[in-house]
Amino acid sequence: MHKTYTVEEAKRKLEQYCAYQDRCHAEVLQKLKSMNMISQACDVIITHLIEHNFLNEERFAKSFARGKFRIKNWGRIRIKNELKVRDITRFNLEAALKEIPDGEYIEAFHSLAEKQWDNIRETNIQKKKKKLFDFLIRKGFESNLIYDKLSELAAQS
Template identity: 80%
Template sequence: MHKTYTVEEAKRKLEHYCSYQDRCHDEVEQKLKGMNMIQQASDVIIAHLIEHNFLNEERFAKSFARGKFRIKKWGRIRIKNELKLRNISRYNLDAALKEIPDDEYFSAFDELAEKQWKNIRESDIQKKKKKIFDFLMRKGFESNIIYNKISELCK
């Protein structure tokens, strides 16, 4: 038997859930579904969370972008795609990407590419190029800056 929650209990539980870490609307809706809340109750709870600033999609998108860039060294394409998967609006997506300064972005990219280049143990230069290209694409960096970096590394 599933535990049932009153709207007040669910509000408190979701307040804690949202204050522990920034959440997007999708995560909160999934959590409410998991708690077997009916749609009307979910709508009331989500409105309450937004009104009391527990749930703020722009704040979520910005902190998500900063965190994934600084900690996981993700590129803008990967961050953008991950935010799209979470149904983040175009406005919040653009605001999130502005959180990453260009100079910081390119220096992190250079550092990551150079470190990876040194770590790839491959004598065939074409295979080595492909390995670093694939790695940087998976990280979500733009193909044009990857090509430029690879030709710079091969000099």
């Protein structure tokens, strides 16, 4: 037997859920569905959360981008793709990417690439370059940045 919630109980529960950490609309809807709320109740609750600033997609997108960049060292491509999966609007997606200053982005990219290059235990230079390329692509960095860095690192070796 599933616990049932009144709209008021669900509102309080979702307020806490959103206050704990910024959420996107898709996460909130998923949570409401897991609580077996009917779609009319979901609409009422989501409207309430937006009106009371518990749910703010632009704020979510910006903090998501900052966090994934600073903590997980993700590049702009990966951040953009992850936000798209969460149905973030193009406007909020662009605002989120502006949260990452260009200088800081380039600095983080070079630092990550050099650290990873030093950690790759591979004597064959082509294999080593491929490993670094794959790593940086997975992290979501732009291929033109990666190619330039690979040339620079290979020249130093």
